[in-house]
Amino acid sequence: MTPAAWVCLFLPLGSAAAITLLGTSISRRAAGWIATLACAGSFAAAFVSFVAMLGREPEHRSELSVAWTWLTGGDFRIGFSILTDPLSMMMMLIVAGVGSLIVAYSIGYMDGDDEERRYFAYMSLFVFSMLMLVQGGNLLDLLVGWGLVGLSSYLLIGFWHQRPEAVAAAKKAFIMNAFGDATMALGFFLLIQKTGTLEYGLAFERAHGLSSTVLNLVALGLLGGAVAKSAQLPLQTWLPDAMEGPTPVSALIHAATMVTAGVYLIVRTHPLFELAPRVEDLAAGLGAATLLMAGLIALVQTDIKRVIAYSTMSQIGYMFLGAGLGAYANAMFHLMTHAFFKALLFLAAGIVIHALSGEQDIRKMGGLRALMPRTWLAMLVGGLALTGVPPLSGFFSKDSILAAALDRGWYGGLLFAAGLAGAFLTGLYTFRMLFVVFGGEQSAYVREHPPHAHGDAVARWSMYLTVGALTVLAAFGGWFQFAGVWTPITDWLDPVARPLVEASTAQEAIASVLAVVLGLAGIGVAWWVYSARRAAAPRASRVLERKFYFDELYAGVFYWPAVATTKLFYWVVEGPLVGGSIREVTQLARWAGSRTRELQTGLVRAYVLLLAAGVAALIVVFVAVR
């Protein structure tokens, strides 16, 4: 079980190193194949490990493997280790599985790009980082993966570095994530100080004796990291800008790696969160607020990728909602189905973007259904799964999160209402996008730029096959679990994260019916507005277009005051004090030098005279002192 897990972890890193070191001695296509095979091999290793784990009793499925002692400081020592347990196993399968599909798709999507090799090296590194994050055997190893994920996302979002927007987006993502990393590190410091360890089991055990203030602070630190990585309120602004990267990168960030890390963190450290119930409620509340806000913003976005990006934010909100309520298995289940249908939506959108020569504005699209029937089908499956229409995957996972909310009193009721509103919005914005892009008449732009296929047969089929595979997964991936009847995922995760809430069958039924009805209502409204009448979008509110002014708020609260402060210090301190003093000092030295210079007459006899006079003076002094 464990050796396969090590293989799973290091194959993508090996691929990144190999592509980097081989450089131009391999073809671009070969770099793509190396990365794809490494990720697929990683998935195979994870699967071998999974089968081995299945053969064990549920109590003995957790195994910690320490490679070496990494850091020692006094009594505190920490190893480089991986933990293979049902939770990390589930994440490994998702990350490596969906990741390898996306990398395979990139072979076609990135075909002909100038720097394909660099791209595939980064992609492999990204997959390795995420595997490091989920497999890390203690909190520090997790933080290593956490930081590497931030780095890889920075590199990939800014992959097209000749575009200033891409570079700005990459920096924004990195800074937002660095903020989360910092709060997380502070939480870890506190944990080390109070418990003396970062090992999962031991730290959780010792945490029971801590004061509630400390526990709240630690949990808040972890939550800060989670919201930054998962783009939840209030650190969500980097995610839409991250769409500047190539489309498969967006898919990777949204489906397999990166944004799901926050959910994983909460589920992984749930004993700490359970000791700080207020923070847990805060996580659920933030999730609910984010899912509503992102759903509203998605309604007015005109960039096809940004619509999907906001839907990710919204769906991660559901996961936070579930994880915060203690419905860990439901959150993880939704994470899995979301990985399938979100990867599908992004990759299918990538096909559309490619076919239209890089156009991403949905207002210029229209009537693509007849021209791209297979892509339409894939997007339709993805959209229905996202909305939660039975029997597609989203239905099974999202509704059980909502049902769990019903089990938590008035606060849960509030969250439930938010989740239902979110379900309506999901149907609305998803099908707004689908109807505008695929429905109706062909737009002028589409007539002028008829869709065409890129690249050779290999490139095209690498895209079609992966999208097809994801369509199947998005359609049937939800059948792993049907709440109340068939719960293998809950049972699988039970030894690691036992749920706090247990929704009754009646609650499940209520949640399912309401969510499906509202989702369908959303689709209906979208159909009425954007398909039947084909009206221009009802005048969108400015608040939504400006994304609730979060960027402006952060600019006002953090950026401009910082700029003003530096300006102030420049005028008050740098100019007169530092610059001025340097000017004075140099002037003094210059003046002294010019005076001293006059002593050097160049007349040898004058020097001799001075010498003689000096000796004479010395003799006089000598004699006088005697």
Add this chain to the structure above:
Amino acid sequence: MLGPDVSGYLIVAAFLFATGALGVLIRRSPLIVLLSLEIMLNGANLALIAFSRHFGRADGQIFALAVMAVAASEVVVGLGLIVAMARRRLDLDVDKLSTLRG
């Protein structure tokens, strides 16, 4: 214990030294300056030997020999410089050699 009275020698040595120093200060021809330097060195040598005799020890004499050696090599260098100056048709005037003026 002190040896024979050497004050006469010392007076001559001081006179020689002062003559040399005066020559270095007031003459502008490098040749004469070099000559005056030799006179100063010999004055110093005379004083060294006089004190050597006065204290009955050999150090002063040995040191005088060392000074002679130094004086000889100094003259070699100095005359070489003067020859070089003459070859470049420079005025033999130490006051004109003021390139080091600050």
